[in-house]
Amino acid sequence: MEQLLTFIYSNMGMIYILILSVFLGIEVISHVPSVLHTPLMSGANAIHGVVIIGAIIVMGQAEPDNYLALILGFLAVILGTLNVVGGFVVTDRMLELFKKKKK
Amino acid sequence: MENQILQIIYLIGSITFIIGLKRLSHPDTARRGNLIAAFGMTIAIAGTIFLYRTENGEAFSNTNIILIFVALLIGTILGVLGAKKVKMTAMPQMVSLFNGMGGACAAIISVIEYQHHFAAGAYGYMATVLAGLLIGSISFSGSMIAFGKLNGNINDKTIPGQSVINLILMAALIGTGAYLTTLPVPNMVLLGVLTAGCLIYGIFFVMPIGGADMPVVISLLNSFTGVAAAFGGFIYNNQVMLTGGILVGSAGTILTILMCKAMNRSLLNVIVGSFGGGGTSTAGIGNSTLGTIKEISVSDAAVLLSYSKKVMIVPGYGLAVAQAQHACHELETLLEEKGVEVKYAIHPVAGRMPGHMNVLLAEADVPYPKLLEMEDANNEFNSTDAVIVIGANDVVNPAAKKNPQSPIYGMPILEVEYAQNVIVMKRGMAAGYAGIENELFYEPKTRMLFGDAKATLQKLISEVKAN
Numbered sequence: 001m002e003q004l005l006t007f008i009y010s011n012m013g014m015i016y017i018l019i020l021s022v023f024l025g026i027e028v029i030s031h032v033p034s035v036l037h038t039p040l041m042s043g044a045n046a047i048h049g050v051v052i053i054g055a056i057i058v059m060g061q062a063e064p065d066n067y068l069a070l071i072l073g074f075l076a077v078i079l080g081t082l083n084v085v086g087g088f089v090v091t092d093r094m095l096e097l098f099k100k101k102k103k
Numbered sequence: 104m105e106n107q108i109l110q111i112i113y114l115i116g117s118i119t120f121i122i123g124l125k126r127l128s129h130p131d132t133a134r135r136g137n138l139i140a141a142f143g144m145t146i147a148i149a150g151t152i153f154l155y156r157t158e159n160g161e162a163f164s165n166t167n168i169i170l171i172f173v174a175l176l177i178g179t180i181l182g183v184l185g186a187k188k189v190k191m192t193a194m195p196q197m198v199s200l201f202n203g204m205g206g207a208c209a210a211i212i213s214v215i216e217y218q219h220h221f222a223a224g225a226y227g228y229m230a231t232v233l234a235g236l237l238i239g240s241i242s243f244s245g246s247m248i249a250f251g252k253l254n255g256n257i258n259d260k261t262i263p264g265q266s267v268i269n270l271i272l273m274a275a276l277i278g279t280g281a282y283l284t285t286l287p288v289p290n291m292v293l294l295g296v297l298t299a300g301c302l303i304y305g306i307f308f309v310m311p312i313g314g315a316d317m318p319v320v321i322s323l324l325n326s327f328t329g330v331a332a333a334f335g336g337f338i339y340n341n342q343v344m345l346t347g348g349i350l351v352g353s354a355g356t357i358l359t360i361l362m363c364k365a366m367n368r369s370l371l372n373v374i375v376g377s378f379g380g381g382g383t384s385t386a387g388i389g390n391s392t393l394g395t396i397k398e399i400s401v402s403d404a405a406v407l408l409s410y411s412k413k414v415m416i417v418p419g420y421g422l423a424v425a426q427a428q429h430a431c432h433e434l435e436t437l438l439e440e441k442g443v444e445v446k447y448a449i450h451p452v453a454g455r456m457p458g459h460m461n462v463l464l465a466e467a468d469v470p471y472p473k474l475l476e477m478e479d480a481n482n483e484f485n486s487t488d489a490v491i492v493i494g495a496n497d498v499v500n501p502a503a504k505k506n507p508q509s510p511i512y513g514m515p516i517l518e519v520e521y522a523q524n525v526i527v528m529k530r531g532m533a534a535g536y537a538g539i540e541n542e543l544f545y546e547p548k549t550r551m552l553f554g555d556a557k558a559t560l561q562k563l564i565s566e567v568k569a570n
Binding site for chain 2: 003006007014021022025028029031032034035036041042043046048050052053054058059060062064068073075081082083089090091092096097
């Protein structure tokens, strides 16, 4: 119990961000037209690729003899990049078509 | 100093994600929004590589930075190639694939953290690490199955009592995770077992869900990965990961619910009730009661269309598969030149993704005002002379209104049966994605035009020209 309270207390700032972000996320996309569901999903998909930051931190800190961390970290950075780059490029390709039609 | 700059970069990154998402939800600003978010991501990545300082205040070693850049390069090349080469029809599975990569990334981070920074007694921290592993790996294997299903490599399978098995497995996984947090020393074997269990759960979770519901599942897995990324943010006390992850987590959940609403179903119904798998639900509609189907020749169809006042085109997945959007647009302009009013009726879940048809028709330069949303289209079918259904099935199935036993009962449909004539273009008499019979094909006013959508449309175009 005390453990839990300490954990919550020491992460108070993060918990505030978490709760506000939940509401922000709901608010930001609640009026999206159904036409944009797919591109929006794809764009959000690219944004959660931010997990790559974690992969970079792991990889950057890995000691030269910690092969598990090095190999897995390397793999994680590749996967994260795929998520980010692929996600943004696919979304852009979808939206490119939308733009043409508006004109 | 470096760390302070990095924190400001993270702040800017977080803001670009919020603005990006906001802009992505309006057609005019969507593309800019995507680019803004991409910019924020780029500076956050570059900042982390060069400005991140470890607890001892050290920068990353040069070797590691080089390795990171090699990995970034490999990922970028593969990602750009994949995203550029994929056909418009295969976009949905591509999103699922990239989503799975993110999930795997989150899971791997957790494995390394568990091994590297094991802290006995720090329950909160250990629970965060394990939660990231749990959600990340479920998202990974689930996305891979969704990818396989949309690609047509994997069929729907339901084990009897699947939902009960899933619940038990989930409980077992959470139990194992909780036990792991209490251990005094790291147990890599048990961690491996937990990871394997999560991967299996992801497979079980998506396996029984029917193909028509895949968009909803992908959206849900998308928000899962967001949450996994947010756990990563907790692990590293990293605000940009936290905001980015949670934003996607909550926005993705809302998006999932909006998609369910478009199909008039609840999320629970999608997850628990599998689509089109049951024999009992379809047994009520035997072929004998449906009457006979009537075919129409291409030349007859051409005459019918040329002398109509108003024609409505209902595109579906068949149009996407045949890549027939350009032929479709050509037929539309040809008919317009003959004085026929042509419009498109777009069902919100036509194709494999909401908005799938809009993207496809936009590629063929179909003008935006010609695309009618479902409600508007349904108001116009009464005054429509001819409807051409191109490769759509479930979204025009009257069973959704009439037959309470039907698995798609309650889903709003395009009420094409109110038009004077209905021409259905289809490759054959196979059932639609939901795997159920369509009474529409047996209606007296319906005529079938069998064949590949693109080839048939091209024949139709030359016949209309000859008229």
